[in-house]
Structures are given as C-alpha cells and as structure tokens.
Amino acid sequence: MIPLKDDLPSASKPFVTISLIVCCTLVFLWQRSLDTASSRQAVAALGAVPAVLLTDARLPPDLQWIPRFASPFTSLFLHGGWMHLLGNMLFLWIYGDNVEDALGHARYFVFYLLCGVAAIFAQAWSAPGSPYPIIGASGAISGVLGAYLLLFPRARVLTLVLLPFFFTTVRMPAMLLLLLWFAVQLISDVAAPDGGASVAFRAHIGGFVTGMLLVPFLKRREAAIC
Numbered sequence: 001m002i003p004l005k006d007d008l009p010s011a012s013k014p015f016v017t018i019s020l021i022v023c024c025t026l027v028f029l030w031q032r033s034l035d036t037a038s039s040r041q042a043v044a045a046l047g048a049v050p051a052v053l054l055t056d057a058r059l060p061p062d063l064q065w066i067p068r069f070a071s072p073f074t075s076l077f078l079h080g081g082w083m084h085l086l087g088n089m090l091f092l093w094i095y096g097d098n099v100e101d102a103l104g105h106a107r108y109f110v111f112y113l114l115c116g117v118a119a120i121f122a123q124a125w126s127a128p129g130s131p132y133p134i135i136g137a138s139g140a141i142s143g144v145l146g147a148y149l150l151l152f153p154r155a156r157v158l159t160l161v162l163l164p165f166f167f168t169t170v171r172m173p174a175m176l177l178l179l180l181w182f183a184v185q186l187i188s189d190v191a192a193p194d195g196g197a198s199v200a201f202r203a204h205i206g207g208f209v210t211g212m213l214l215v216p217f218l219k220r221r222e223a224a225i226c
Contacts, residue, residue, distance in 0.1 A: 115143020122206025
C-alpha cells in the first residue's frame with residue numbers, strides 16, 4: 001500500500017517540510033556525483049555508526065569529517081538509493097505539511113530532528129558494536145507519522161493498493177493506514193534475523209513512538225489531540 005495524497009490541505013506554506021525535501025535531494029545528488037569509493041567514504045564519515053556512538057571505537061582519521069555525536073544529525077540527510085530517497089520524501093510530503101501546521105515551523109524542525117536522533121539510537125542500541133552506518137530520514141519521518149496518527153486520525157489518505165496482477169486506489173482512514181504501517185515494522189523487526197536486516201526497522205519503531213510522545217508537548221495550543 002502506497003499513500004498518494006491526504007484530504008487535509010495545508011493551512012500555511014510548509015517551509016520546513018519543503019526545505020527538508022530539498023536538502024535530502026541535494027545531498028543525495030551530491031552522493032550520486034561521487035565515485036563508488038568516495039560515496040562509501042561519505043556514508044561512513046557522515047552516517048551514524050553504532051560502535052562509534054556507543055563504544056570506544058573510532059573511525060579512521062581520514063573519515064573523521066565531523067564530531068562523532070554530530071553523525072545522528074548528518075545521517076538523516078543521506079540515502080542509499082533512489083527508492084530509499086523517493087519513498088521517504090513521498091511520506092514526508094504527504095504527512096509533514098499538516099504536522100508542521102500543528103506544531104509551527106520552528107518546533108516542527110526541532111521535533112523532526114529529535115525524532116530522527118531517537119530513531120538512530122533505537123537502532124544503534126539493538127547492535128551497539130555494529131560497524132555499519134545507519135543512514136536515511138525514515139526514522140525522523142516515522143516520528144512525523146506518529147504525530148499525524150494522534151493529530152489527524154480521521155483524515156483519509158488516497159492509497160495505491162498493489163496486488164499480484166491487480167492494482168487499485170482506495171481512500172483509507174489515516175488511523176488504519178498508519179497502524180497497519182506500524183504493525184508491519186514490528187512484525188518485520190521480530191522476523192528479521194539478528195543483524196540480518198538491511199532496513200532499520202527499530203529506527204522506524206523508535207521514531208514513531210518518539211513522535212507520539214513528543215507531539216502533545218510541542219503542538220500549538222489550538223491543535224487538538226484526537
């Protein structure tokens with residue numbers, strides 16, 4: 001199921017959401033402009049490496065481009081391929097504008113970063129000695145989904161349903177669609193072999209829960225929690 005559009009128009013221009021999409025896209029185009037070796041170096045240097053964050057391990061000197069505790073922030077703007085980028089940006093575009101309305105531009109930006117960092121650490125703590133970098137905006141965007149679930153559960157989302165030899169579009173309640181998405185993350189995390197999942201399901205789970213916990217404190221006073 002692929003969400004295409006919700007039925008809630010933005011009350012204001014979603015400057016932060018648009019800026020995040022532009023930044024992620026520009027960073028990805030920069031990644032694509034590098035040769036294979038340089039691209040891998042960039043991911044290692046700017047991605048969030050659990051062993052570097054949570055143990056005494058350190059990157060080689062030639063990869064120490066930033067302070068190690070800055071990597072949870074820089075990792076949010078890196079992506080591993082076109083599908084990774086486009087999927088994340090689609091979800092951010094559909095759900096981010098309304099959450100930005102409810103929080104206000106500045107608090108939404110802080111909220112996004114906090115959800116992203118919480119997601120990184122949720123994934124890192126599951127394998128604290130891992131030398132493999134975590135990258136992508138999906139943890140932060142999962143926080144946006146968690147906030148949307150609380151703020152706009154009655155919204156309806158035009159959704160593309162893909163089945164073998166068949167596809168259609170339906171308008172689904174946001175509550176059902178987002179709870180199904182979250183259930184898939186939980187099931188996928190349980191089913192994944194230890195250390196064998198290339199998708200950071202625990203980052204998705206951690207970001208989603210963080211978003212639900214933070215939004216009551218950061219939303220504008222007039223924005224209702226349903």
